[in-house]
Amino acid sequence: xxxxxxxxxxxxxxxxxxxxxxxxxxxxxxxxxxxxxxxxxxxxxxxxxxxxxxxxxxxxxxxxxxxxxxxxxxxxxxxxxxxxxxxxxxxxxxxxxxxxxxxxxxxxxxxxxxxxxxxxxxxxxxxxxxxxxxxxxxxxxxxxxxxxxxxxxxxxxxxxxxxxxxxxxxxxxxxxxxxxxxxxxxxxxxxxxxxxxxxxxxxxxxxxxxxxxxxxxxxxxxxxxxxxxxxxxxxxxxxxxxxxxxxxxxxxxxxxxxxxxxxxxxxxxxxxxxxxxxxxxxxxxxxxxxxxxxxxxxxxxxxxxxxxxxxxxxxxxxxxxxxxx
Amino acid sequence: xxxxxxxxxxxxxxxxxxxxxxxxxxxxxxxxxxxxxxxxxxxxxxxxxxxxxxxxxxxxxxxxxxxxxxxxxxxxxxxxxxxxxxxxxxxxxxxxxxxxxxxxxxxxxx
Ligand code: SF4
Ligand code: SF4
Numbered sequence: 001x002x003x004x005x006x007x008x009x010x011x012x013x014x015x016x017x018x019x020x021x022x023x024x025x026x027x028x029x030x031x032x033x034x035x036x037x038x039x040x041x042x043x044x045x046x047x048x049x050x051x052x053x054x055x056x057x058x059x060x061x062x063x064x065x066x067x068x069x070x071x072x073x074x075x076x077x078x079x080x081x082x083x084x085x086x087x088x089x090x091x092x093x094x095x096x097x098x099x100x101x102x103x104x105x106x107x108x109x110x111x112x113x114x115x116x117x118x119x120x121x122x123x124x125x126x127x128x129x130x131x132x133x134x135x136x137x138x139x140x141x142x143x144x145x146x147x148x149x150x151x152x153x154x155x156x157x158x159x160x161x162x163x164x165x166x167x168x169x170x171x172x173x174x175x176x177x178x179x180x181x182x183x184x185x186x187x188x189x190x191x192x193x194x195x196x197x198x199x200x201x202x203x204x205x206x207x208x209x210x211x212x213x214x215x216x217x218x219x220x221x222x223x224x225x226x227x228x229x230x231x232x233x234x235x236x237x238x239x240x241x242x243x244x245x246x247x248x249x250x251x252x253x254x255x256x257x258x259x260x261x262x263x264x265x266x267x268x269x270x271x272x273x274x275x276x277x278x279x280x281x282x283x284x285x286x287x288x289x290x291x292x293x294x295x296x297x298x299x300x301x302x303x304x305x306x307x308x309x310x311x312x313x314x315x316x317x318x319x320x321x322x323x324x325x
Numbered sequence: 326x327x328x329x330x331x332x333x334x335x336x337x338x339x340x341x342x343x344x345x346x347x348x349x350x351x352x353x354x355x356x357x358x359x360x361x362x363x364x365x366x367x368x369x370x371x372x373x374x375x376x377x378x379x380x381x382x383x384x385x386x387x388x389x390x391x392x393x394x395x396x397x398x399x400x401x402x403x404x405x406x407x408x409x410x411x412x413x414x415x416x417x418x419x420x421x422x423x424x425x426x427x428x429x430x431x432x433x434x435x
Contacts, residue, residue, distance in 0.1 A: 141400060184395070191398035195366065199398060241336070 009244055010309045017249030022258070022303040024271075027295060029260035031079040031320070032057070032065055033273055034088040036265070039116050042149045044183065044226040046277050049083040056083075057265040061290065062090040065263060066097045068293040075295070079260070079320065081108040081273060086122055099129050106132045108320075111160030112153055123160075127167040132177040134216070134320070135161070140203040144185045161210045170212040178211075181322075183218045187235035189246060189315055190217035193323045216322030219243075221274050221311040243310035251317025254324035257303045263290050271303045273320075274311075280304050335385050360393075368397035375404055376411035 007015055014020040035056030038049035069075055078098040085091055085107060098105050107126060114123050126133060135157070139145050142154035149157075161178070165171065170178035180200065184190050197215035204210040220226045222239060230236040257271040261282070267290040270276040286301040287294045317324035342349025360370050371393040378386030394404050 139400070141402075144400065182398075186395070188392055188395045191396055192367070195368075196398040 008305075008307060010305055010307055010313075013244070013247045013249075013310075013313070014252055014305070017247075017252055019249065019252045022252070022255070022305055024299050024301045024303060025258045026074070027259055027261055027299045028075060029077040029079050029256075030065065030069065030075050030263060031081060031260050031273060032094070032263045033081050033265055033276060034062070034083070034085045034091060034094070036083045037087045038082060038084040038110065039087070039113055040084070040110055040150055040153060042225070043229060044148055044185075044220050046221050046224045046226060046274060047083060048224050048277070053083065055265050056088050057090060057267075059090050059093070061265070061267045062094050064267060064290040064293075065094065066101070068290055069098055069101055069103060071293070072295045075103070077104045077106060079106040079108070081320075084110055084113045086113050086119060087116075092125060095125075095129050095131060099131075104132065105129065106134055109133050109135045109160075110149075111135050111137075111157040114160045114163060115156060123163050123167055127164075127169065127176055130176060132179065133164060133169060134179045134181060135164075136181045136183070137161075137200075138181075138183050138185050140200055140207065148185045158208050158210065161204075161208070161212070165211055170210075172211075177213050179214045179216060180212050181216050181218055184220055187220075187230055187233065187239045187242075189242060190219055190318070193217040193316065214322070216320075217316075217318070218320070218322065219311045219314055219318035221308050223274060223308050224277055240307065240310065243314045246314035247310065248313055248315060248317060248325055250325035251313040251315070251323075254317060254319075255303075255309070255312045256319035256321070256324070257312075261293075261298050267291065269293070269298070271301075274308055275304060275306075278306065278308065280306065330384050332385075332388065335389060338385075366397070368394070368399050368403075371397050371399060372403060372407040376407040379408050379411040380415055 006012070007020070011020055014022055033047070036047055036049045036053035037051065037056060038053070039051060041050035069078060078094065080091065080094060082088070086109070095105050095107070113119055136149070137145060137157055138148050145154040145157070146152065164178055167176070168174035169176040182190060182196055182200070190196070193215065196217060200215050204212065222230055222236065222243070227236065230239050260272070262270040262272050262276050264270060264276050269282045269286070269288050269290060270280065271282055281288050282298070283302050283304055286297055312318050339349065360367065360374070371390055374386065375390040375394055378390050391404065
């Protein structure tokens, strides 16, 4: 009898869907995590970010990111994340250089950063550079948002959104994109994106007078702080079963790692920000540092997967831009 | 038997179809179809499910529909209102039977 080695759950599901091994496709986004420092310390944070973290991208590494963009015009988008990416002293350098190269820039903004002393000019800087703002707002009510992100975060986030609205963000015809992120405030899956987006639009307008463009629903990944919460609350097994049961082959085809490369604060290349936090770099035969960035080789790489990947393929799927199927 | 109710039974629900899988299949198809989006949204149906679960006091259904309410974007304010509807209808149903009691009393009273 031939010896058969069982594939891990995620790979077995990919295999059954004819998608194993998962391979990259055309890369159109460079997602750069510029550091783990954050003015918040959210309970679900997969970066385990917080005010006491010291990891941050150095200027030389930021320059290598810009070099890679310059060499690869096919990469249309620079997606900057953290921590609170705006706390990195080279954030504005990255934005202005990438914009000068004609690239679309996304700032994954926690909104409260707009009021941190020394960052008062930030909102205007983002608007002047026509940066797309993707902002977390796990629910349109204070209680559930604060339970995840910290007491008082909701009220300040609303103020942040009002400030962005005043600058034109989210307003029809302004070209300044303001997208919100819904993520479940516990061990459950997100609702249908279109339905909750319509509800957010109505509630955010009615309750707070706020407008925005799109709502992205993102599934919580069973890693880092959220995994810790799952384990402590006795939900880990049940949550993983839920993700596995909701595996959607159509989502697997469109997982975001196929179209992006993720760069860590020290320049290491990863398949996504989640693999980055699990310290799982891109496969060994690919370039593994931004200084060696090679679009041709990276767009042919096999993706390094783990059980956490089930978070990207449950239901309508999940990515930094919301559902994928 | 340590407990009459075991939360793990929820995920083993299908096992009850061991003897008559044909009937179980029909049940699951029907059950699933009733909860699909239609004239009512999935959330509205989940809230109805939650309300009924409380009226019939089924801990499995309460657990399951509470999760479905969250997963359709619902919140505890909406869930609480649905539970109050179930409770007030139950309460009303008990109360209106009071008329039967009064009639019964009338029947034998001078
Ligand atoms: S989730 Fe975002 S805002 Fe919250 S701690 Fe993590 S990086 Fe900071
Ligand atoms: S966790 Fe990362 S590697 Fe896994 S499927 Fe999601 S994006 Fe791809």
